[in-house]
């Protein structure tokens with residue numbers, strides 16, 4: 001690939017802001033747009049190119065804004081459209097782009113479209129998915145749901161509406177009814193809304209669960225495991241037969257490729273082959289997708305029954321995606337977002353002794369892969385999991401829904417709380433710790449969610465002042481990507497694929513070869529000299545700074561990037 005053919009966003013690093021928890025300017029305990037504006041220097045110092053905002057639209061906040069009641073207005077909790085315009089201008093002034101979250105698989109049940117659709121016979125009835133009760137069942141009674149599907153947040157995916165005697169589909173909460181994308185009016189309304197934001201200066205969209213918009217019709221029962229209260233056969237609702245058509249239509253109608261807009265489609269149940277088809281350079285669909293494969297390796301039997309993962313599985317999964325999209329398509333690279341636990345706690349070692357080094361090691365390996373890296377707020381200073389121990393500390397609808405469902409199924413509460421402590425979404429949603437003050441400089445009011453454990457010492461001021469700053473390491477990684485073509489487009493090759501301690505790979509572009517070598521353990525490791533390319537005359541261009549005196553020994557979580565002597 002020549003760099004002239006490469007779209008701007010494939011050379012970019014994205015920073016995700018979760019507005020609720022980033023910075024609060026008006027002391028109501030919830031982050032807001034003016035708060036983000038006041039912290040933009042943090043992002044330009046880091047050197048990121050794109051800022052992605054999780055939803056800031058008018059919403060009853062049943063799912064923290066992923067339930068939208070007005071797509072074209074800012075929730076007063078976050079500010080006003082004027083604040084938004086000021087933010088876009090300030091982001092652009094700093095040479096960065098702004099990407100919005102697009103949540104169009106479902107709306108809020110308080111969206112005027114749904115309020116109207118609830119009237120049987122209304123013009124918008126068909127904008128959502130209504131179905132009668134199962135044959136032979138009394139509507140509204142147990143088992144009468146049209147299909148046996150479970151919702152992502154626990155319970156049935158169908159809600160009975162007494163007034164009309166029918167059920168509507170909600171793959172997420174009952175306050176998030178699924179839109180009927182088969183209806184062309186729905187699609188046109190969504191595209192018009194997207195154009196309105198683009199005209200306002202928005203540079204692209206992160207598309208929430210976008211591969212659920214085309215479902216497999218007719219909607220029928222899915223496989224249900226023994227003892228499972230519902231079916232979770234996601235293939236019935238993901239990657240449906242019209243998905244590509246809808247993505248292409250959206251691309252054309254909104255002018256996505258024509259206007260060089262940034263797009264990333266979040267996709268549950270998406271393989272690398274799907275991703276290649278959706279992001280192929282030969283079509284006009286999406287820029288890249290977010291896969292779930294690597295973040296589901298530790299939840300094979302469910303999110304709240306997590307299993308250990310070997311390093312070899314994790315790195316082989318990423319390598320598989322690197323290979324699959326090497327010739328066509330494009331990868332996104334992420335370890336964290338607002339739905340995932342903190343990576344330093346999950347894949348690193350968040351003990352005081354190893355937190356800093358393991359955060360840097362994880363950053364190094366991720367940012368040296370091919371694709372577009374994402375930094376989730378707080379990741380750049382090694383924020384750890386929240387450390388919550390009671391169900392009352394959680395605010396997340398998913399945490400409460402899953403907890404209720406599994407408790408009812410007989411799973412002991414201690415086990416569920418332990419699993420939530422490791423996997424729960426609120427781990428990533430604790431307010432950003434800016435400094436060591438009581439509420440971390442996030443708010444002068446009462447924060448909507450408690451700050452995470454350790455914020456007195458793990459915060460932006462402390463990290464940036466430290467000699468071994470994680471922020472500084474991220475800054476260098478981002479600068480390296482901007483500087484070196486080999487980091488952006490170089491071919492990827494995984495070395496030592498079965499090694500469960502070392503993560504090693506090369507990136508090659510023309511004569512230039514980089515070797516990335518990281519000890520992903522809390523113990524000393526030796527460099528397996530004979531199994532790696534020669535380090536003779538190799539130049540160390542970046543390291544996590546934890547090196548000892550013996551180059552053949554890797555310190556715990558030490559990461560190095562070498563430029564190899566070739567030719």
Ligand code: TEU
Nearest residue numbers: 063066103152172208209268303338339
């Ligand atoms: O997430 C999609 C999604 O499938 C995850 O929330 C998933 O339910 C969870 O991580 C698995 O345990 C998107 C948003 O990122 C999320 O915040 C929303 O709750 C969800 O869609 C609904 O809009």
